[in-house]
Amino acid sequence: MSRFSIPMKIADNSRFNGESMALFSREPALQAKAFHQQLPGYQPTPLHSLSGFANQLGVANVWVKDESQRFGLNAFKMLGGAYAIARLYCEKYHLDIQHFSFEKCRNAKQEKMTFATTTDGNHGRGVAWAAKELGQHAVIYMPKGSSQERVDHITRLGAECIVTDMNYDDTVRLTMRTAAEHGWEVVQDTAWEGYTQIPTWIMQGYATLAVEAVEQMPQPPTHVFLQAGVGAMAAGVLGYLVDVYGAQALHSVTVEPERADCIYRSGCSGTLTAVAGEMNTIMAGLACGEPNPLGWPLLRNCSHQFISCDDRVAALGMRVLGNPLRGDAAIISGESGAVTMGVLAAVMFHPEKNSLMQRLGLNDQSRVLLISTEGDTDVQHYREVVWEGKHSISGCNNQEHQND
Template sequence: MSQFELRMQIADNAHLQPQRDPVFNADAARQARRFHRTLNGYQPTPLHSLDNFARALGVDKVLVKDESQRFNLNAFKMLGGTWAVAQLLCKIWQLDIATFSFAAFRQQQRPPLTLATTTDGNHGRGVAWAAKALGQHAVIYMPKGSSAARVKHITDLGAECIVTDMNYDDTVRLTLRHARQKGWHMVQDTAWEGYEEIPTWIMQGYATLADEAVEQLDELGAAPPTHVLLQAGVGAMAAGVLGYLVDHYGPGSLRAVLVEPERADCLYRSGVQGEIVNVGGELNTIMAGLACGEPNPLGWPLLRNNVHHFISCEDRVAALGMRVLGNPLKGDRAIVSGESGAPGMGVLAAIVHHPQRHQLMQRLRLTSDSRVLIISTEGDTDPQHYREVVWEGKDGISHH
């Protein structure tokens, strides 16, 4: 096995106080999942056990939840967008969420509303999908540098897509201004003062995937995970999923590790400080879905209380994760994972090859008994970039 060293800064959380969360928990997840089951084509995404990679790393299990199989949208994000849109329509039209379904709503033929959001790609695709399924309008804004493929995914669903000349966080502010002027309904997956209800629903919707994973582990007869690696942009998925796991398995019972790109590591910096730190500027990382500089304030308290380690890593870590998942050891399942789906696996693969492997394993408390859960949150949502990394060696490892 060759050795090489990729940049990963690890910060232990000095503010750790494991505890359940009143908002992001198993009850909220089960309510969302009941609704998701009513959607046409719903089924749990696969959970794969990569036993040969686990052996190479020196742990008991490495389990990967493959969200590229989520409907035909290639990413987990629509779980949040659809649940929030369902809740929003129930609020506007005074319907009962416990019996709400998209199919029944369409038959009522109410006047359409316009849903607006900012996205790096996957969330906007989910909102556009929901709008189309419901006969509503959608206007989706994207930050500067968004790929043509990601734009096309959204316009193919009948939504209007506007690419700005600003970064993600500034684009959110622009979208909000336009929505207020035009009477649109903003369905955004980050929160700010006075805008908390919809992002809360979105985060609760993400927890459907955690509820599925726990059910799948039980079906496998597997012991509970000892570790979970969660990648973060604003931290909405991480908090939604971790809130469920903490509630289900008990506070402090599994070691949570948060992984971010070093060029947009707002949660890593917040973890070091013990309070929210924003990161500005270009946020240039291949992990497009994680290129966010301002933590979601709704998820932050839960993450501050329950995350054991914050990791800020270079882009090559995510690229390595994409290659390792797509080209597994013999006997393990191949998984197509995009830039923002693969950083968790990238961290584990980088440890396997690291000259200080032993110290890194100790630092994260990885032992021969560890069972590590990873969420591959997206497939090749930008197919050209996926090929550039996996075929052409973009962000590759150079051996001198």
């Protein structure tokens, strides 16, 4: 087998204490899943067991939850946006979320609402979908560098989409100001002072995929690797998993691009730490510089390690998932979706594989859960990576692995 090293930084969490949070636990997760189950077209997304890869890596099992199959939207994000919009609508019109119906509300003669959000693509698509299903308006802002394909996904759902000349976090601030001027409802998956209820609902909505995964896995996982942008999905999913299995029994790792590694830096410093600048990474869904303060306490308490990695790690994950070993399922996973598999593959090919396995607590008894959060949401770039070799491992062999 070839040996090469792709730059990754691994930081052990010295502040781990295993304390969970009631906001992101079993009860709200099960309530969110009950909501999603009543939506037309709902079905749990597949959980694939990649036994061939697991055997090559030297672990007992690697499970991959394939969120490209979620409601035909090619990503998990609608779980949060749709749930938050439904909760918001029910609160405004004094309805019971347990009896909510998009169809009934769409036909109700109520004043039209406009939902606004900032997105790198997938979250905006989910908000646009929910607004359309509800018969309402959506205005979606995207940071500079957003691909035309991701814009088209949103506008085809009837939403207005505006690409700014700012990075993600500055675009969030623009969205807030514009929404306040026009009286729009902001549906954002990060929080700030005075804005916590909607991002809480979004994060609770994400937990539906964790509830499904627990129901699908034949045995409890020993490890979970979760990609993080602002940390909303990572915290929403991890909160449910640690409530079910216990934080001590589940070795949890967050993974980010090195150019937008705000959770990694927060983990190293012990306090919320932002990343500024361009954040030019192929992992568009993770190109966020400011951690979600709602999710950070749980990630600080319950993550065992934080990883910051090169874009080539995500590209490797895309190739491995799309071109599996004999007997394993092929999974079409986008840049943000594949980065956790990329970490495992980078470990497998690394000249210091054994020491990295030990560092991450991986052995022949380990059962690892990964979430492929998106499919090929940018088809052209997916082909450039998987077919044409963009962001290849060429030149990586002499790179040194870094431990923090």
